[in-house]
Amino acid sequence: MPVKASDIQKKLPGGGKKNCKKCGLPTCLAFAMKLLAGGVSPDKCPEIEPEVKEWVIDAITPPIRLVTVGTGEGALVIGEEEVIYRHEKTFFRPPGFAVLITDKDDDQTVEAKLKKIKELQFEWVAIKLRADMIAVKFEGGDRDRYLSLVSRAARENLPMILMSENLEVLMAARDLAADQKPLLYPITKDNIGDALPALKEKAVPVAVRGRGLEEVGLLTAQLKAAGITEVVIDSSPRDMQEAIRDYTLARRAALTHSYRPLGYPIISLLPLQAEDAMEEALTASALVVKYASIIVLNDLHKETLFPLLVHRLNIYTDPRVPLAVEEKVYEIGGPTEESPVFLTTNFALTYFAVANGVESSKVPGYVGVKGADGLCILAAWSTGKFVGETIGPFIKKSGLENTLKKKRLIIPGLAARLKGEIEDELPGWEIIVGPKYAEEVPAFMTKLTSKWKAETA
Amino acid sequence: MPLKDFLEASKGAIKEVTIGKEGKSATIGGEAVLPFHNFEGNLPRLPVMALEVWDTTPPETWPDHLRSHFGDVVNSPVLWAKKCLEVYKADLICLYLASAAEGEPDAPALAAKVKEIGDALPAPMIVYGTGEKDVDTLVLREVARACAGDGLLLGPVLKENHKEIAEAAQEYGHALIAQTPIDINLAKELNIKLSKFFPKERIVIDPLSSALGYGMDYSFSVMERIKQVAVLFGDDMMKMPIIANLGRECWRAREAKENDQQGILWEAITAMTMFLAGANLAVVGSPDSMKLVKKLLGQFSTGQIEV
Numbered sequence: 002m003p004v005k006a007s008d009i010q011k012k013l014p015g016g017g018k019k020n021c022k023k024c025g026l027p028t029c030l031a032f033a034m035k036l037l038a039g040g041v042s043p044d045k046c047p048e049i050e051p052e053v054k055e056w057v058i059d060a061i062t063p064p065i066r067l068v069t070v071g072t073g074e075g076a077l078v079i080g081e082e083e084v085i086y087r088h089e090k091t092f093f094r095p096p097g098f099a100v101l102i103t104d105k106d107d108d109q110t111v112e113a114k115l116k117k118i119k120e121l122q123f124e125w126v127a128i129k130l131r132a133d134m135i136a137v138k139f140e141g142g143d144r145d146r147y148l149s150l151v152s153r154a155a156r157e158n159l160p161m162i163l164m165s166e167n168l169e170v171l172m173a174a175r176d177l178a179a180d181q182k183p184l185l186y187p188i189t190k191d192n193i194g195d196a197l198p199a200l201k202e203k204a205v206p207v208a209v210r211g212r213g214l215e216e217v218g219l220l221t222a223q224l225k226a227a228g229i230t231e232v233v234i235d236s237s238p239r240d241m242q243e244a245i246r247d248y249t250l251a252r253r254a255a256l257t258h259s260y261r262p263l264g265y266p267i268i269s270l271l272p273l274q275a276e277d278a279m280e281e282a283l284t285a286s287a288l289v290v291k292y293a294s295i296i297v298l299n300d301l302h303k304e305t306l307f308p309l310l311v312h313r314l315n316i317y318t319d320p321r322v323p324l325a326v327e328e329k330v331y332e333i334g335g336p337t338e339e340s341p342v343f344l345t346t347n348f349a350l351t352y353f354a355v356a357n358g359v360e361s362s363k364v365p366g367y368v369g370v371k372g373a374d375g376l377c378i379l380a381a382w383s384t385g386k387f388v389g390e391t392i393g394p395f396i397k398k399s400g401l402e403n404t405l406k407k408k409r410l411i412i413p414g415l416a417a418r419l420k421g422e423i424e425d426e427l428p429g430w431e432i433i434v435g436p437k438y439a440e441e442v443p444a445f446m447t448k449l450t451s452k453w454k455a456e457t458a
Numbered sequence: 459m460p461l462k463d464f465l466e467a468s469k470g471a472i473k474e475v476t477i478g479k480e481g482k483s484a485t486i487g488g489e490a491v492l493p494f495h496n497f498e499g500n501l502p503r504l505p506v507m508a509l510e511v512w513d514t515t516p517p518e519t520w521p522d523h524l525r526s527h528f529g530d531v532v533n534s535p536v537l538w539a540k541k542c543l544e545v546y547k548a549d550l551i552c553l554y555l556a557s558a559a560e561g562e563p564d565a566p567a568l569a570a571k572v573k574e575i576g577d578a579l580p581a582p583m584i585v586y587g588t589g590e591k592d593v594d595t596l597v598l599r600e601v602a603r604a605c606a607g608d609g610l611l612l613g614p615v616l617k618e619n620h621k622e623i624a625e626a627a628q629e630y631g632h633a634l635i636a637q638t639p640i641d642i643n644l645a646k647e648l649n650i651k652l653s654k655f656f657p658k659e660r661i662v663i664d665p666l667s668s669a670l671g672y673g674m675d676y677s678f679s680v681m682e683r684i685k686q687v688a689v690l691f692g693d694d695m696m697k698m699p700i701i702a703n704l705g706r707e708c709w710r711a712r713e714a715k716e717n718d719q720q721g722i723l724w725e726a727i728t729a730m731t732m733f734l735a736g737a738n739l740a741v742v743g744s745p746d747s748m749k750l751v752k753k754l755l756g757q758f759s760t761g762q763i764e765v
């Protein structure tokens with residue numbers, strides 16, 4: 002259960018009523034609020050009891066730890082999720098997709114994969130989508146070749162996962178790339194004893210792997226006792242059924258039961274077992290829904306990565322705020338005083354569909370985006386936000402009437418029934434009912450422009 | 459802290475709805491746990507998948523790879539449906555009455571055709587009307603009568619036409635699809651209205667499914683909430699199984715039509731996501747995406763597993 006400022010205040014000196022201001026804040030309550038916001042160390046209060054201090058530190062630590070892999074702009078930040086179901090608030094930090102390279106891959110394969118992770122970028126409602134990280138795995142072949150792969154991968158400046166069952170090789174790899182904050186995988190019950198001294202030397206995030214959650218919890222507790230808390234967990238589920246069980250229980254343990262040993266982001270290697278790229282992508286998509294924060298893939302392919310990235314965006318979209326664009330008139334293809342106006346709503350998906358349609362029609366135009374709480378055409382109409390009475394004033398205020406010689410407004414086919422209302426509101430405009438789907442705009446415009454030409458001829 | 463402490467108690471089981479009749483039936487629902495939570499309760503069965511068959515030919519906009527599965531049989535709904543069942547191993551068929559959406563339908567003729575298709579098949583059938591309230595009232599009432607006793611899963615019934623269609627379904631022994639636009643309160647309201655005179659054990663909720671990239675996230679969360687309210691809070695009016703009719707939505711997306719593999723995955727991801735949200739039955743268009751999803755479903759077992 003999340004603590005409140007008043008819970009902290011009660012434990013401060015004098016039951017939180019001392020208000021001596023030595024902490025630099027006017028009251029104990031103000032200090033408690035600042036502690037909760039994470040803006041100050043409990044040490045600032047000289048009077049605080051040591052047990053209270055420890056309790057406060059624990060209480061203000063988020064139930065699922067924040068972990069950063071990599072450095073700089075491309076760093077992957079995961080954890081600090083707050084809910085089990087996205088409708089309770091939202092999922093905050095989208096999982097990273099990693100592509101796997103190993104010392105058994107030949108140079109060509111490695112270069113091809115590194116190239117793909119850079120080049121396979123997509124755009125969806127003006128948001129750039131791409132895979133995030135590189136997993137470099139020692140398959141037990143040539144140690145030197147593996148280390149040279151690590152150096153090679155490090156040049157890409159993407160977050161890295163270094164994977165090796167051989168601890169000596171794992172630490173050697175870390176030493177090569179420690180300044181890039183790679184994630185080390187795996188720390189297990191068999192190697193943790195040997196690993197701890199080396200892990201304390203240089204602070205990089207580590208992934209623990211256990212057979213089942215109980216073992217994982219014991220390992221994270223051992224790391225925590227050694228002061229290592231930037232940790233990611235893997236319970237090694239054998240299939241999707243075990244993954245859903247483990248990941249759900251870990252999330253519940255952390256959020257509902259404040260059980261710290263499982264309060265870490267999850268890494269999943271399950272997709273690596275898939276028989277082909279399609280199965281791998283479908284597996285990964287289910288893991289996105291079911292709480293994985295790092296998902297490792299064998300390879301990247303345009304056709305499978307794109308749907309997977311759109312899926313991640315969907316699941317991690319804040320359900321409280323639809324993706325929306327600003328209400329205004331957008332210009333596409335350099336429109337002039339002769340150009341038509343396309344009318345639509347400000348739901349991002351709707352706007353970009355229309356903008357794409359107009360762009361591929363090669364007919365320059367204005368896209369008049371009427372603000373409608375980010376709703377699609379029909380939902381906006383149903384709720385009275387996209388009707389004659391609201392559209393009329395919007396077009397009038399836009400200044401288009403002064404810009405345009407011919408006032409032509411193309412309305413969405415799904416809003417055909419609005420034609421009359423809009424005509425009443427906008428005398429002097431020709432209201433044209435467009436096609437139902439934006440992708441039909443190019444064909445529609447070809448016909449319409451030839452009709453216009455014929456009229457002027 | 460042992461893992462058992464993190465389990466959650468269930469307060470209700472999803473109702474079992476049986477589609478079809480003796481000798482050819484399928485049952486959905488029955489679980490007393492959240493989707494795939496067989497680690498904390500009994501999961502009597504996995505969700506099932508239907509392939510969609512049109513009573514006309516498939517739309518022009520269908521990509522070639524989708525069409526190529528069916529070749530000539532698309533000219534005959536019976537052969538098309540049989541191929542879906544026998545070759546592609548769909549659990550059941552969803553017949554979409556596309557012809558009714560094209561102008562004035564001849565309801566009795568259409569109903570006779572539905573009866574003929576249903577009789578020719580070895581598996582039970584879902585029948586989806588157009589979603590247009592007046593057309594569906596006319597057509598689905600006729601279908602209900604013509605297929606008396608066949609136990610169709612029939613719909614969609616909306617707030618606006620539920621009474622007329624449900625009366626016929628009640629009289630002739632069919633189950634109903636209650637459809638509302640992505641809103642848990644509207645879904646519950648319609649269930650309450652129907653339950654006043656229609657058996658709850660014969661209602662399936664359709665909270666509307668949208669495709670990946672086109673509102674899938676909304677559908678996901680509404681389904682997830684409905685399941686949660688039913689299983690964790692035991693709300694009687696939300697315990698009906700859920701249908702996700704997503705094939706047509708997916709194959710409308712430009713991205714699905716652009717490339718074969720991408721399209722198959724577009725539909726497969728949408729279906730799997732709806733299952734994770736709690737759908738008990740999904741309707742898809744492509745045998746390939748169905749196979750892919752079924753393969754992943756194969757990683758789950760029924761009954762209960764160890765924590």
Ligand code: B12
Nearest residue numbers: 345351354375376377378379380413435438439639640673
């Ligand atoms: C996702 C969804 C929602 C989401 C909101 C999504 C959003 N941000 O708008 C949620 C769950 C919130 C929602 C809520 C509601 N919804 Co709703 N929803 C949908 C759903 C499933 C998909 C909508 C979508 O995302 N479409 C994609 C966008 C891109 O489509 P679009 O805006 O129409 O744009 C396309 C075309 O119109 C065209 N186009 C657009 N602009 C232009 C311009 C020109 C010039 C041209 C030529 C073409 C063009 O191009 C675009 C792409 O092809 C539809 C059903 C369906 N499958 O369509 C129902 C649907 C739109 N919803 C509906 C309803 C009734 C509602 C509610 C009123 C229900 C309620 N009482 O709660 C609420 C109202 C919203 C609110 N106040 O909360 C009804 C509308 C009925 C009608 N008017 O005919 C629908 C059709 C469902 C149904 N069959 O009943 N909904």
Ligand code: SF4
Nearest residue numbers: 020021022024029046
């Ligand atoms: S220093 Fe401590 S006791 Fe004094 S006001 Fe601040 S919190 Fe309260």
